[in-house]
Amino acid sequence: MMEPGLYHILFISTALFFIGVYGFFTRRNLVTMLMSIELVLNSVNLNFIAFNKYLWPNRLDGVFFTIFIIAIAAAEAATAIAIIINLYRSHRSIDVENAEEMKY
Amino acid sequence: MNLLLLILVPLLTATAILLMRNASQVKWVALTGATAQLILAFVLFFAFRKEQAAGNPLQMLFQQQYNWFPSWHISFHLGVDGISVAMILLTAFVVIAGVLVSWNVARMTKEFYFLLILLSLGAYGFFISLDLFVLFFFLEIAVIPKYLLIGIWGNGKKEYSANKLALMLMGGSALVLVGLLGVYFSTPEHTFDLLKLSDIQIPPEVQKICFPLLFVGFGVFTAIFPLHTWVPDGHSSAPTAGSMFLAGISMKLGGYGCLRVAVFLMPQGAKEYSTIIIVLSTIAILYGAFATMMQKDLKYMNAYSSVSHCGFVLLGIGMLTKVSMTGAVMQMVSHGLMTALFFAVIGMIYERTHTRQVNEMGGLLKVMPFIITILFIVGLCSLGLPGLSGFVAEMTVFMGSWQHPDPLHRIATIAACLSIVVTAVYILRAIGQTAMGPIKAGYENLSDATWNEKLAAIILVIGIVAIGTAPFWLNDLVSPASQLILEKIQLVQ
């Protein structure tokens, strides 16, 4: 039973990041896309925590950053949801492909 | 003599025009302004001659310098030498004639005159500024009014022509800009000041890059081959006064720039590229002449002949001798007056016959003797008849060019000499078909020129004849300046 090191965590966070990105690219449902954004942000949180714990244990910037990111994420999500609802009002759908009126 | 007046007078005129109530007020204000310009130009001329006579050694007289963007080492630096004085005189003549000719512009009179005066403002500023930044500023000021003049009051495929003109000229000035920046940074203390720069030896490698940029950039304005195609369309679509200003003033900005900025600041580059310049301008001269021969539309004819005539300007500059450069300046002045007059006459004819196709006219001499007499005069001037300005200018260029004994220059000069025969061919063709022969049906009771047209024509004719019969005053005015430029060139090995 070995102790997980920085690289394990970084691996996970990076994986999480790309999963999030992939989800953002492929999902059609706006809410799901939002969720995949959250994944990205969380991977970043992991990064910060890990760096803070393993590299710079005596500087707490990472931790604070994580906390703020969580807060901001919440705010962002709130606005996004509000906008999505608005979109639903006008489009009667939350499928991203129905919102491609403006192009070229 | 305070040079600022040359900027302020047009400025005040323009603002006054904007304040005027009705069209007639606008016209009279514009005319007053133009007259004031003319008077100013003459005052400047005599003041300058006085200084010259007093043996003032300075290259640039009446200098004034005001701080403007000091952090860029830019200063509003004004001053004139013989060349600029000649150019200013030319501008004043063309402006007043243009104002008179467009006396009965019905649509948007106020805007029309406003733009005319604005254009003249740009020209004056350009000719008197000794700071390259200021010079460039005025150069670009002069572009947009042309665009609007053509686009709004023009005829034919005016939008196309206006766009082409604006874009090509802007392209030219873009090149100029890059060249200027190169010059600016090439010197230890970054400066745009012409005189300071002329004292500093600009490093050869910079000249190698910047001279062509500047020369071609300015060359676009004066229809350097093959970047001349804005000329025919632009002139032919422009309203009469528009084409007068275009050919009479703005094509001269280019020539002046080539001489004053490109050659004067970068003699080494000039030496290096003179061959190319000569070849290009010779092509322009012959090719323009032959192309003119095939034109049916009077305005196109004059536009192409302008290409050919401005070829003489560039040829004179490219030859890099004192006489040839003097000739180039003379040709600029002469061509300015002449072609402005030509366009004015074409405009007058067009207003009456409503066609510009030579083969649709004939025998107009019978019904409009005055206008056609002027047409004769200007035609003869353009084919270089002694006693009119064209002859003097061209001969000076020839004499100057002939001073190089090597084949290239010889061939170029001979080709240029032969071009005057072609000129005779197309001019006589045009005159013969419009003025002479039996009169075409429907033209029997056309009216002759009105007072304003007569006045405009006479003013320009006076200019032409004054140069043609007594060229020495222009020569004395210009040649010291070109002498100084030549000395700069001779400094290079």
Next chain:
Amino acid sequence: MPNLTYIALIPLLPLAGFLLLGIFGRNYFKTTSGIIGTTLLLIATVLAIYTAYGYFFEYGKVAGVYQKLVPLHYTWLEFSKGVSIDMGIILDPISVMMLVVVTFVSLMVHIYSLVYMKGEERFPTYYAFLGLFTFSMLGLVVSSNIFQMYIFWELVGVSSFLLIGYYYDRPSAVAACKKAFIVTRFADAGFLIGILILSFYSGTLDFNTLIQKLTSPDSVELKNAVAASFLGVSALTWGLVLVFIGGAGKSAMFPLHIWLPDAMEGPTPVSALIHAATMVVAGVFLVARLFPVFAISAPEALNLVGYVGAISALIAAVIACTQTDIKRVLAYSTMSQIGFMMFALGVSGHGGENGLGYTASMFHLFTHAMFKALLFLGAGSVIHFIHSNEMKDMGGLRKYLPITHITFLIACLAIAGVPPFAGFFSKEEILLAAYQHNSIIYYVALFTSGLTAFYMFRLYFSIFWNKKADIHGEHHGEGGFALLMPLILLAVGAAAAGFIPFGNFVSSDGTKLESAFHLQFSILPVAIGLIGIFTAMWLYKKKNDKPDKIAASLSGLYKAAYRKFYIDELYTFITKKILFNLIGRPAAWFDKNIVDGLVNATGKATQTISEKIKGMQSGKVQQYAIYFLIGVIALAVLFIYVWK
């Protein structure tokens, strides 16, 4: 030496007339303009004669040599040290002689026109143009600077253009004046380049200096000019030949003569003045002016002059025999006579006895001015009377126009070289000079003079004898005094001018030249002349079909001559086919399609590209994100692996 600045008035008075009548004539001097012009010219003529008298008999001669005086001279346009266009007046025998000739003939024409042109709508304009021409011609002859001469050279060209095109509503007149101007213009380009060459090597434009520099054997300029060569011919020769081309153009020498016959479209007095007496001899005058340089430094150029002159004389004479338009006949005879003058110069040497040709040429120029002007004016009154230029409409006019008939006869005898009329003396000197120097030219000249006599009398007989023309309706008589007075005066000149001891005044080096009169030599020319006359009489005195028979018998030659040897056609081919179709049209096409096309193409290209790449902006937010990520990765790769 008295103050001679007043001489400037001689050219300036006609100029004043031109300006006055040109600007105000139309409105203020509708009828009086003729008088004004004439009076001004009268004054000028008096001054000219006074000057001539003064020059030849009072101050002109120093130590037996006529000097080149420059009483007036100021710098007009200075190019560089020494090289400057100066406006000046040079007085030497030929210029003084020309002053007299020009003013006198011009005065005659002015008077003559008072009647001839009466009632013309553009009467003032006509006199204005006459004034302009006279001014330019006088300026030309007194030029002290080669560039000044070029200036006036161009001015006479344009005034001739204006006068030929006087009847501007006749298409033929328009064509003629354009042709005249362009052909001479083409020649003038040669003149100009010649000037450039000469000035480059001699370093001056002033005639005296130039001649002095280019003739004195030990001058650097001359050495350079001869040393520098192109196509194996020395630069000096090139220069002179080019200058001569200019002269040939004005003087209608072969092959640049085509404009002269057409120029007869102008009013007849104008033809008399410009295209007979004065302007067309400008070429001769030019060569005479530079004669020392020709003769001393570039004899080969002078030979060219000689041969061109001879050929022109011959060809013109042959053509003249076949023309039916009386003015055209006169035109060709003019050309032929000028040919005489030219080759006279060509065969002349410089100085002393060798200079005979020079004197002869100038002498002939003088006499020719008289009788040819007379012929034209006579023809004018004939035309005035019969309203046609064609021989076939004429005949038996001696009854109607007695004075014209007599004067015309005198002129014909003069030009045919019958003693004791003026033409005899001058032509005889010319033949003598030719005989002494160049036998080929001599025989050509001999034959030509025979032809001259023939076609002149063909003209004379078919106008005044031959069949009887139908004079329909009542005819106004010969016209008033003003019309006849010039004829008479000129007739006197044509009859008596020969007795002037010309050699005393005009010679190649200014010294006195004894014109010895050799009877035994002049028998042959006179005889040939008479043969010509009698042939003409035999053929044309009575109406008969002999001429047509002969014409038919040598049809080929006749046709060719009648069609002026197809030279016009050749020129039309060159201009139309080559200049317009092979150069002009392609140039215009190239400009429209290639140069302009490229400019537009750039615009098009930009448009199409922007249309092509619009897919980037797909409106899909996810695709935007993909581009985003691609951008990030690209940058990372670029700057971590490539740029680092």
Next chain:
Amino acid sequence: MNEFLMIMKSEWLITAIIFLLLLIKLGKGMKNGSLLLLVQVLLLLNFITGFFFNKEGSLFDGMYHTSSVIIFQKNILSLGVYLISLLFADWLKKSEHLPEFFILLLSALLGMFFMISSGNLLMFFLSLELATIPVAAMANFDLGKKISSEAAMKMILSSAFSSGILLFGISLVYGATGTISFVTLPTQLNGSTLQILAFVFLFAAFAFKLSIVPFHLWTADVYEGAPMATTAFLSVISKGSIAFIFMSALYKVFGSMNEIWYNMVMILSIATMIIGNLFALRQQNIKRFLAFSSIAQVGFILVGISSSSTEGVSSVVYFVLIYVFSNLAAFAVAASISSQTGKEKVDDYKGLYKTNPFLSWVLALALFSLAGIPPTAGFFGKLFLLTAGASKANYMFITVAALNMIVSLYYYLRVIRAVFMDKNEQPIEKINTDPATKLGLVICGAGIVLTGLLSWIYDYIQSLN
């Protein structure tokens, strides 16, 4: 304590105004007209006070710092906001959520203020989000319109994505250097691969906000969909603020990586100018057209930025100032036309000069200024950007930039042509603009003309650093 107040004066003021508006909203509320007037007055005061009792210094051990340049930048931004409140009066009066709009707008402005003077990546991130999220909400303010909410959606999603990227970059920076403070960060930079990677991520985030190609794609759609006032705010105020912080970040923080980011900036600048112009060429909708033109403008700003010199800084600040006048004027004209006729196509503008000479002249002035035609200030702005950029003697770069000016001129002239030259049977009828709007337009016009000709303005900016 007093110092603490003084240094953050501008932020305090904004906050005060926000709360005032909130109270008004919570109270029974006011008429739109009077409320708008109040707001305008407040914003004017805010702008004016920006010039007085300023105090430089830093707080929260360097997390927040301010300097004379930063204060001036803030003044530019508050001027822009004031102008917006004037220029879009027509539309604002109509909208039923006026206070909310300004609350959002001002909080975004507050965010920008903090962002400009942030001395720390955390601070920067927070203020950036504060400056972004409200704008997304503002984009949705035409509640009726479909495209409005679409625009908002696109904006919030893509900005969320970009902040994801940004944060990832920041985390890498933190990992690589162990610090997030702008003061200590430069000392830790050694150009290692990881740092470059992190830098690229950060750069991309900036590029996204500044809409640099290829991160610009959201711009056009959002501009088109959002209400005109929001678009104006986005294209002028937020662009400006981002440009400021971007520049100072590059110069101060990543100064040691200069040669890397110079090339990066150069490439992207060329790409931005070209792509922006090429797209602008074929736009019919005026807002979209202005969107792409503003992208091309950003390309020019990059030219200025590429010269890491004080001239660069001052020329960029100067350009933004001019850009505020020009672009706001253009948008305002478009807005007052569209809010009264609903016409937003370039072709609808044909013959506008006949009916609305005043609007036409202002539009012409604005467009010429954007195109950089003298005597408008835009000429000087662009020229100084180019001059600053040319100091690196990179002729190719400058030539490309200069030639791009021609392309841009072409499409600006298209509008001019429509307005002045083309004939039109039924041109837009006479538009009676709100006096406030007129005032705003006059101010803009004056600004466009004078900012250039009066050289002391530039010299003042230059003197600041």
